[in-house]
Amino acid sequence: MIVRNSSExxxxxxxxxxxxxxxPQDLDFALDHQKYTREPIGEILxxxxxxxxxxxxxxxxxQQNRSN
Numbered sequence: 053m054i055v056r057n058s059s060e061x062x063x064x065x066x067x068x069x070x071x072x073x074x075x076p077q078d079l080d081f082a083l084d085h086q087k088y089t090r091e092p093i094g095e096i097l098x099x100x101x102x103x104x105x106x107x108x109x110x111x112x113x114x115q116q117n118r119s120n
Contacts, residue, residue, distance in 0.1 A: 060119070061115060062118050064093050065082070067111050068097070073103065073107050074102050075102070078100070081096075082096040082097050082102070094111070094112065
């Protein structure tokens, strides 16, 4: 699991990989796509079918809790 200073927000991609919810190549695709669309990574991953909306909500909650 990734441990960081609590004042930093852990990137959603790092959390998704650490929790083994997505594959590294899915994140790579989403990051590359984001350069052109500026869409949030989570939305891209849901749209391409690499991430379920329920998992996205869970990981966003986890990310929020870690930054508090």
